[in-house]
Amino acid sequence: MSKGARSGLLLGLAVLFAFGTWLAWSFVIDDAFITFRYSRHLAEGFGPVWNVGGDAVEGFTNFAWMLWHGLFASFGAENLVTVAKVTSVVLGGATLVLLVRATDGVGAVVAGLAFVLFLPTYFHLNSGLETVAFAGVLLRLVIVALHVIDEERVFDWEPPLLLLLLAMLRPEGLLAGLPALAVWFWYSRRIPTARWGLGALLVVGAGYFLWRWIYYGQLLPNTFYVKFGDLAASSEWAGRTALALAPLLVLTLALLVVKGLWFKGALLSLTVVATYAPYAVSGLTMDYLHRFAYHAFPVLCLGAGIAVAAIGHRLASAAVGAVAVGWVAVTGAIAQGLPTIANYGVDLQRAHVAIGQGLAEAGLPEEARTLAVSDAGAIPYYSDWRSIDYIGLNDEAIAHGADPTTVVGKARPTVVIVTSYRPEIPGEMYGLDVRAATAGYQLVARIQMREDYWQNVFVLPQWAPQVSTAVTASTDAARLTYDQGRYELTVDRWLDRVSGR
Template identity: 65%
Template sequence: MSRRALGVAGLLALLAFGTWMAWSFVIDDAFITFRYSEHLAQGHGPVWNVGGDPVEGFTNFGWMAWHALAAWLEFDPVIVAKVTSLVLAVLILVLLLRATEGAGSVVATLAFVLFVPTYFHLAGGLETVAFAAVVLRAAIVGTRVIEGERVWDWEPPVLLLVAGLLRPEGVLATLPAVAVWFWYERDRPGPKRWLVAAAVAGLGYFVWRWVYYGHPLPNTFYVKFGNLDAGLVWTQDTLLLFAPLLLLTLSLLVWRDTRLHGLLLLGTVLATGATYALSGPTMDYLARFAYHAFPVLCLGAGLAVARFGPRWLAAVAGVAAVGWVAVLGARLPGLPVIANYGVDLHRAHMAIGEGLARANADVPAEFRTLAVSDAGAIPYLSDWRSIDYLGLNDEAIAHGADPTDVVRRAQPMVIVVTSNGPQVPPVKYGMRVREVTAGYTHVAGVRMREDYWQHVFVVRGWAPGVGAAINASVSEAQRTYDPGRYELTINRWLDRLSGRSGS
């Protein structure tokens, strides 16, 4: 076996090992997408509540549509999301190998596979790895055009369209590469036709979703966008995390023959991160949003190291860059939470959702109503009509309505209140808890981890039956998943992997 083949086998082994270590992880937000996918597959359209006013509580239409196909085929959406992301992670590895050479290939690929967050983003259920793969491919297509190579006329416009369907900011992220391609190919009719076709398709999609949902932007935009202070913190954290990769990519500007490559890659990174720098993204666990441009930085670092003359300089730069991202990636503050999040989600949110589904036999469909702030696994697994009083899936709240008034008017059968301890908070996400739970019975306080609880309230007349179903499900899950352990430590995760945990 050749040295290169051994190296590829080693990279794949590392990728497989990291995937295994993070496989239990799935993020609650992924179930928001899966709920829309399920309803689309059932013929109700991409809606939060069947029969309700359409609201766009997701930002990944293409990912949602892919999982609607999976739901129609009756595949488990969590498994489909993980396997799809794993395949795309292998594709990223292949793209990096083919776009770099020598020491540059070693640096680019090792930085990718030794970055611990890679595996949690792969397993998490969201479109993170898929979006990163499309952005990387667009950047590579741009570099090939700069080098005078011919690319398929259809590929850059399709990448632009796919990126925009995966995330709204995908158009910005792939625009630098598409602009470079179009400039070089501007005298040929083929590229123009494909670009017009992609623009028509993209505009048609935009008009449809504006008409269908009633707003030009996803509902989440109106809840989250505009926190410049948080955006500044995000930018500083991202610069620190990827500093060596960014510096190596910047070094491409030094050499005449790589200057355009460097400008394109840096432009892609800036265009990808601009939205997040202005919005201060929430749910940014393990640099999730910065990860969208991470493979592009791996590519830039690989191209730069391959350009270094002295071998010792390439070795030092490569070890420093790979070691930096590997160490900082393994020491990100949120890692203990995320490493244990999957089992914690099973014994809290998922257990409550499954408990509500158990109660369906005794609760007529018209009474299956729910208010919740963690609008993921609980609404998805129960499939009850749900109010998201955080506002991500509720237009009225997203546009300024008082959550207390919205929930009181709806009078849902079940209200789930998140807290940081066993005590019920007086206010949560603007909802005055005592007011909305008047006439309800507190049937369960479900502990997820040491600082996170879900308190379940049920209308008094229904409390005994619904409460019993929820508590039976929760008790079973608490016995199954890390019983008695709630601490946020890496050791709990490692104990579980080694079989020393009780789960």
């Protein structure tokens, strides 16, 4: 492919990329605000903690992502959502460039189109989480290893640094990047700078692991003790992933039998296996729009591009490539949960964000700003109240088996917020005995997020008037601003909104 043709392809793909990013710009996931809360407390000098002055608990899995946003917060950035979105868009664009430059001819077209036509790409770009950053760093590490296989010179400091960043973005990143690092080191083992680079990786990595073990007191982030372990969900996840990405998986595996490419195929295949292994043996939550499968999605796009280019016959290559691209475009567009996710951002604004902002404006004294909540994201972040997360993501005791009702009852927070999936108050939610936990409280607000989701705000009587006034004012204003009275979970509501209807 000539330089001009490659530039033209990149320009066309960039237009599609920009359009997809705009379509999903309103989306942000509630979990992202957990990380932002830690980032803000770090920037304020309290350390990466959930509650200022409380026990240190690691309620996030993306340490490097938390540090990155903490850096911006320390310089006065107030809108960390925008920081996260812009960072992911830049890294997503870099990923697209890497894909097109790492393949040739029809392979570059297939790799690039598969990436930009997969609709979940744009929701992961805008989610506020580290998903796209993780996928981009993993792709770069694999490409560096491919350069080494082709006997091209690489910077010896880059692979260890990429692996360290990958492991700090998510703990399982260490496993995902090991095949590529092993290939690089095998080819570079006689180069002194490569040995020094690997040694530095081991020292810095061990130091980081030891620090966080001492600081947080656990081998793994607290969330692993809550979210992982449902083996019954593992086969379902593997089946959904295999179906959604079938042509990319098949083409990548096909490289194993192509003369001259089998070693590259082995590297790509092992990387995918190593990336997916932790998810395939443990039940996952918050796996919206193939979120965890997306971690190796660009690697699969690369594998498919290399395989299609290797076919040789132009018509056959185009046909196989069209099937692969069309398949992932369709499976992405019909992904389970798309109607919920497409409308999630505005629904979050008129419920969780508005509640958190209302609590912050209630004017309660510092000692009364205490909260118990199950959706430990935007509400604790915007209120910045001392919070009990009774699911346990940010509470070590609950994560390790303590009864949420006992924990909440002992703390007696000013506000208890109970999620429900129907208009009625539930008897139990996430292990919390609602009647027992809210005995003596007043129900001051019931805020609907979407057609099957409510937040019920209970407040101690002495603070009920202030909280009720502030939260009602905030949520009423948000309800009029965001999708005015529309709560249905449909793609049509999303399309009406982005089209201005």
